[in-house]
Amino acid sequence: MTTSTGTIAGATAGLAEAERERIHWVGYLFIAAFGIPFLIFNVLPVIFGFYVAFTEWSIFGAPEYVGSRNFEEIWSDPWAWQAFTNVLWYALCIVPSVTVLATLFALYVNRGYPASGLARTLFFSPNVVSATVIGLVWVWMLDTQFGLINHYLGFVGIGPIPWLTSIDWSLFGVAIASVWWDLGLAFVLILAALQDIPKDLIEAARVDGAGPFSRLRFIILPQLRPVLSMVVTLQLIATLRIFSQIFVMTGGGPAGSSASPIYYIYTTAITRNLYGYASALAIILFVLILLITVVQRVIFREVTH
C-alpha cells in the first residue's frame, strides 16, 4: 500500500518536473498583452522623439529636417538656460530636505510610541493627492498678505515674504510645496528599511554601552545606506521632472524665475507650437537625468566601499 502511494507520488513529481522543463511558448502571448502597449506607448515615442528633435514641426505643417539646428538654438536660448539652472536649484533645495526630514520622521515612527500609526498616516497623506491640490493649497498657505505661513512667521518677527510673487522667492515657494508633496514616498521607503534592521544588532550595541546617537551613527545609518541611495536617486529624478505644481502655483513666473525644463517644454509645444524644438529640449533633459543618475550611483558606490 505504502509503496504504491510512493510510486504515484513519484510519478506525479516526475510529471511536474517535466512540466517545469517544458518551454512555454504561450508565455510570450502572456507577455505580449503588456508588451505591445509597452512598445507602442513607452518605447516608440522615444525613438519618434529623437526624430522629431531634428525637425521643425508644427501641428499644421509637415516636418522639415533641420539637422542639429534645434540644439544649437537651445545653446543660445536664455530661457532654456534659466529653466535648466532653476531645476538644479530645485534639486538642491528639495532633495536634501526630503531625505533628511523623511529620515527623521521614519526614525520617530519606528520608535513605536503610542499613536505612531496615526503619525505614519499623517506624514504620508500629502503624497496621495494630485498636484492640483498641492498647488492650490500652497498658493493659499503662502499668500503674502493672508497666508498661514506668513501669519505664523510674523509671530517670530519675520516680515511678510512674497513667496510666489517675487523673482527671488518664487522658486523656494514652489520647493516648499514640493517637499510637502514628495516626502511621503521617501518616508515609507526609509521606514520599511528601518523595520528590516535586525533588533539584536541594535540591542547588542546598547548592551555594549552605545548611546542613542552612536547607535544612530554607527549602526542605523550604515544599514540605511542602500535605501538612502535609492531615495536620493528617485527624488532627484522626480525633481528634475518637476512641472505640475509650477503650472498651478506660479505659471513659471514671475519672469521665468520658477520655470523648469518641463514647464518650458510645455510652453514651447503648446503656446509656441514648436514641436521639434520642444522634443530637442526633452532629449537634453533625458540625457541630463541619465547622467546625473549614473554619476550619483557611482558616488554612492564609492562612499559605500
Place this chain on the structure above:
Amino acid sequence: MKGRMRELGMTRGDVIVWIGGLLVALAWAAPFVWMVSTSFKFPADVMTQDIEWFPRRWTLDNYRKVFEYPVIRWGFNSLVQATVSTGLCVFFGAMAGYALARLRVPGGRIIFLVFLASLMIPSEVTVVPMLLAFIKIGWASTYQALILPTIANVFSVYIFRQFFLSFPREIEEAARLDGASAFKTFLLVALPLARAPMIAASVIIFTLNWNNFLWPLLVVFDDEMKTLPVGIAAFAPITGSHTQLEAFSVSMAAVTVLSVPSLLLFFFLQKYFIQGISQGGVKQ
C-alpha cells in the same frame, strides 16, 4: 499619567520626543484642515488677518460656485480614465508578471530587464512626440487618448512577478496536470491567489492615474473632456476667473472635492499602499 508612562517603559525624554513628534505630524497634515476649513467660510472671513481654524459662520456657497463648472463631467472622465486604465494595466501586468515568474520563456529575464530599464525614461520626455502623434491621427480630446498611453505601467509587472516568485507553485501545477490550459490556470487558480499584489497594484496605479496631470493637460483641448485635476487647476488664482476676494474660498472648495476620493481611498486601504510602495519603490 506618570505611572502609565513608566509602565510603557518611557522616560521623561521619551515623553518629550513622543509629544513633539505627534505635534509635528499634526502640523504636517494641518494644510488639509486649513483647506477644508477655508472651503466652508464666507470670502470676507477668509481674506482677513484673523486665523479661524474652525469657522464661526458656515456656508456652502463656495461649493455651489464650484459646481457651476462641469465638475461632475470632469469627475466622470477621471473615473472612466482611471478605472479602465488601472483595470487593463493590472490585468496585463499580472499576466506578464506571472509568465515571467512561472512559465519557462526563453529570454524572459532580458524582457524583464528591458521593462525595468524603461523606468529610466521619464514619461515627460515621451509626451511631446506622443501628443504630436495623437493630434495627427485625430485622437486629441478622446478617451482612448487619455487611457492608452497610461496602461503600460511596469510597476504592475514588477509587483506580480515578485509575488509569484515567492509563492508556492504546487496548487497551479496540480491544475496543469489535470489538463487545464496555461491561461485557464492563470485566470482561475493563480490570479485568485494573488489578492495582495492585486489590491496593492490597483490602489497605487489608480491613484497615479487619478492624479495624472501633464498628459491629460496636453491631449485634451475640449473643456468637456478634461479630467478632474486639470479642470480644477483652472481655479488657480493666477488663471481663475473669480474675483480676488473669493478666489481662495472657491479654490479650496474645489480642491476639497478633488482630494476627498484619494484621501478616503488611502485611509481605508493604507496597508496596501504602504506595502506596495515599500515593495516596489517605484513610482512613475
